[in-house]
Amino acid sequence: MNKVFTLARRELTAYFFSPIAYIIGAGFLLLAAGWFFLNIRIGGEASLRPLFDGMAIIMVLAVPLLTMGLLSREFDSGTIETLMTSPVTDAEVILGKFLGVMVFYLALLGTTLTFLGLMAAYGRPDAGVAFVGYLGMVLLGAAYVSVGLFASTLTRHQVLSAVVAIAIISLFVVVMGLIVRLGVRPWADLADRLNAMRYFKDFSRGVLDTRGLLYFLSATALFLFLSVKTLESRRWR
Amino acid sequence: MIDVKHLTKWFGRVLAVDDISFHVEQGSIVGFLGPNGAGKSTTLKVLTCYLPATSGKATIAGHDVLTESLEVRRNVGYMPEAVPLYEEMRVRELLMFRAALRDIPRPERQAAVDRVADRCWLSKPQDVMRRRVGELSRGYKQRVGLAEAMLHNPPVLVLDEPTIGLDPNQIRAMRELIKELGQDHTIILSSHILAEVEQTCNHIIVIAGGAIVADGTPEELRKKVLGPSQVVAEIKGAEPAELAKAIAAVEGVRNVSKVPVGNWTRLTIECDGRSDRRAEVHRLVSQKGWELRELRHTVGSLEDFFVQVTYEQNMQAAQRMAQ
Numbered sequence: 001m002n003k004v005f006t007l008a009r010r011e012l013t014a015y016f017f018s019p020i021a022y023i024i025g026a027g028f029l030l031l032a033a034g035w036f037f038l039n040i041r042i043g044g045e046a047s048l049r050p051l052f053d054g055m056a057i058i059m060v061l062a063v064p065l066l067t068m069g070l071l072s073r074e075f076d077s078g079t080i081e082t083l084m085t086s087p088v089t090d091a092e093v094i095l096g097k098f099l100g101v102m103v104f105y106l107a108l109l110g111t112t113l114t115f116l117g118l119m120a121a122y123g124r125p126d127a128g129v130a131f132v133g134y135l136g137m138v139l140l141g142a143a144y145v146s147v148g149l150f151a152s153t154l155t156r157h158q159v160l161s162a163v164v165a166i167a168i169i170s171l172f173v174v175v176m177g178l179i180v181r182l183g184v185r186p187w188a189d190l191a192d193r194l195n196a197m198r199y200f201k202d203f204s205r206g207v208l209d210t211r212g213l214l215y216f217l218s219a220t221a222l223f224l225f226l227s228v229k230t231l232e233s234r235r236w237r
Numbered sequence: 238m239i240d241v242k243h244l245t246k247w248f249g250r251v252l253a254v255d256d257i258s259f260h261v262e263q264g265s266i267v268g269f270l271g272p273n274g275a276g277k278s279t280t281l282k283v284l285t286c287y288l289p290a291t292s293g294k295a296t297i298a299g300h301d302v303l304t305e306s307l308e309v310r311r312n313v314g315y316m317p318e319a320v321p322l323y324e325e326m327r328v329r330e331l332l333m334f335r336a337a338l339r340d341i342p343r344p345e346r347q348a349a350v351d352r353v354a355d356r357c358w359l360s361k362p363q364d365v366m367r368r369r370v371g372e373l374s375r376g377y378k379q380r381v382g383l384a385e386a387m388l389h390n391p392p393v394l395v396l397d398e399p400t401i402g403l404d405p406n407q408i409r410a411m412r413e414l415i416k417e418l419g420q421d422h423t424i425i426l427s428s429h430i431l432a433e434v435e436q437t438c439n440h441i442i443v444i445a446g447g448a449i450v451a452d453g454t455p456e457e458l459r460k461k462v463l464g465p466s467q468v469v470a471e472i473k474g475a476e477p478a479e480l481a482k483a484i485a486a487v488e489g490v491r492n493v494s495k496v497p498v499g500n501w502t503r504l505t506i507e508c509d510g511r512s513d514r515r516a517e518v519h520r521l522v523s524q525k526g527w528e529l530r531e532l533r534h535t536v537g538s539l540e541d542f543f544v545q546v547t548y549e550q551n552m553q554a555a556q557r558m559a560q
Contacts, residue, residue, distance in 0.1 A: 006337040010323070017325040078321030082385065085285045085317075086338045087310040235289050 003088050007096025008103065011070070015104050021066065025108055028062045036115050048125055051115060052133045052204035056140055056197070060173055063141065064165035066104065067148025068158040070097045071231070075156035090231045094224060098149055105141045109134070129206030136203025139216035140196070144169055146223035153230040172196040172219075238263040238393065238423045239284065244293035246279050253279040255447035256293070261440065263392075266419040268434030269427035271444040272547040274554070277427040278318055280444070281397050284425070285315040297393055311340070314386035318397040318427075320378050324371030328359065328381055331370055332388065339389040353384040357414070376407040383414070387422075394418065396426040400433060412437050431543045443543065445550040451542070459539055467535050468506040468515050474527030477502040483525065487517045501530065511536070 015021040035054040039047075074080040083093065119125045151165035152158075172194060179191035180198075192198060196219075199212035239261035246254040254276040261267050269277045282288040284295055286306045294301065300308040323331055329350060336346040354360040357380040365373075370381060379399070386394055399415065400408045415437050418424060428434050434441055435455050443451040443458070451458055472480055477495045480502050485493045492507040508514045513534045522529045 003338060006334065010326075010334050013330075014323070014325055077324075078317060078319060079323055081282075081287055081317040081321060082315065082335075083338075085287050085310055085313070085315045086335070087307045087340060088338055089307070235287075 003092050004096045004099060007088070007093060008099035011097050011100025012103050015066075015100075018069075020069075021104065024062050024065050025111075028058055028108060029111060031058045032112055033115070048116070048119070048129055048133055048206075049204045051112075052137060053197075053201065055109075055112065055137060056173070056200050056204070059137075059141065059144055060166065060169050062108075063105065063144040064148045064151065064162045064169065067101055067145055067152055067165060068162035070101065070149055070152040072152045072156050072158045072161045076158070091228050094149065094153075094227045094231060098145060098224060101145050101149070102142060105145060106138070109137055109141065126206060132206045132208050133204050135208070136200055136212070139203070139213065139220075140200055143196070143216045143219040143223070146220045146227070150223045150227045150230065153227045238265075239267075239295075239297050239425070241280075241284070241295045242293055244280065244283060244295055245291050246276075246283060246288065247291045248279075253447055254283070254290075257444070257447070257449045258293075259442055259449060259452055261423060261425065263423050264419070264421075265440045266415065266424045266438045267426070267440045267442060268438030269425060269442055269444060270429070270431060270434045270543070271427075272429055272550055275429075275444045275550065276447040277429075277444055278397055281315075281395050281425065281427060285313055285395050286310055287315075311389070312391055313393045313395055314389065314391040314422075315395045316382045316386040316397060316399060318401070320382035322370045322378060322381060322385075325369065327367055327369055328373070329354075329366040331381065332384060335385050336388050341389060349388055349390075353387045356387065356418075357381070357384040358410070359384060375402045376404065379403060379407070379411070383411075387418070392423060394422045394424045396424065398428060399426050400428070400430075408433075431540055435539065443546060445546045446553055450546055455539070458542075466508050466511050466513060468508060468513065468518055469531065469533045469535060470504045470506060470518055470522075470529065471498065471501045471531040472504060472522060472527050472529055473501045474522075474525065480504060480527070483521060484518060487514060487521055489514050489517070503531075 032051070032055050035058075036051050039050045039054075071080070074083060084090075116125060116130055147168050148161075148165040151168065152161045154164060155161050173196045176191040176195035177197050180188050180195060182188065196215070199209070199215045202209045202212050239259075241260070242258050244254055244257050245252075257276075257280065269280065271277050279288065283290045284297060284302060286302050286309050289303055294303075296302065297309045298312045300312065302309050323334075326334065332350040332353065333346055336349050337343075341349050351360070354366060359365050359377070359380055365377060370378065373381065379402070383396070383399065386396070396415070400411050403411060412433065415424060415426065419437075419439075426434075426438070439454060441451070441453065441455055441458055442449055451461065453461065470484075474480075475483075477497055481493045481495045481504060484490060484504060484506060487506075489509045489512050490506055491509055494505045496503045496505075506514065506518065515532050515534055519529065519532060
């Protein structure tokens, strides 16, 4: 377990030296803030819900850009060789990287607490809704990150890895919702069950539902497992 | 220390390593010598547990590379070809990170890093340890790579092309360091430069086209690969064909080839076995009243052997491409 933390810390410090992390962070904050104020101006109501829903969509682009280099860069530069010939298991490598990005993601999410503070200064946001909403963001983020990590184990090209991750995430976040709207049975039922936004909207409304909890946790576990397997498979191909 | 038996590696339909077996004693410095694409790096990657072999078995310090991979990795320090490093990290930071991955307990990490920094001349200009890896020159990166491989003081060091990309002074320093390290580590290094392997190693394995073509100490190899002895002579005084004919008649001469050099003729005279026929050639020349400006006896060198091996491999590769 110690090595997981060692790897996570290296990954996290690497973010602070890469301009791309700052650019993504700044881009995310700019979009989220714009969205936040737009909602207050137009909607005229200080509700947290549209903020969470908006952030969930922005993260579809932001997270894959954060995760694209995780393993792709190691494959490309060859550092994967020294990493995999050290006494660390494939699972430790995956978990370490996952943890490193998650900490960065949480820091990014933490900055949006300022919106909450602003709201509290002028109104009375519901603490329970805020808590469940942020819990939903954390769970959603974990699932996004694990998908991004998985995409990164597939290729040495960072851009390709980002595109694959965005494609997989949008499939569950956007495309499933569209299929539900088309309403063709039996696909609509299936799509509804796989639709990430359906579960996330419970959270952003402040409703804690175990189905949503289970959905995001099992998606995270599945993609982490797949990541370990693809990393292992490099040894056999 | 290292035992490899019938190791074979296919990459798809390309055979990279073809049924090789060898044994390395503890404390030796082994040179893996071969032209580019001979299968050196692939073999080293199998030994360091980066790639699995298609078939065959390899053990290091009694541990199987496949079934006891983590144990093998603890016993091996590996410097890959081209020395990949995390460019954004500072040297000390990078070494501390590797030390943590190498199971070195926290209180001992600093000392371990200082030890390898000293050994690989990273501690002298004070600021090197504080510089970012990405800013370092090739020679320094190579040293950092070597320092990384030595952190956990492994019994076995595997160095893939340790001197490639270094300047002549650095090459000499690296060779000295490798020799020094050979006193308490078993070292396998790969190279495509014969002189280097001859100077640093006490065990040479020549590999070409994925197979071992020679294996032994430099002296053994030299004895084994000695070609027929030859006498080279440059003579003037008669037509080349006539010269060649006369010399071919000398006792103990097996074959003569001739090349005109201006109005001189350069003759390469192959002798029986190891015999040296310079005296006979000289006697003939003075009898006939010809002029002689060079007379030299040569035996096939390791260099010749290596050139021939490389040439054969290239020819085979070319044939495969043609098919």
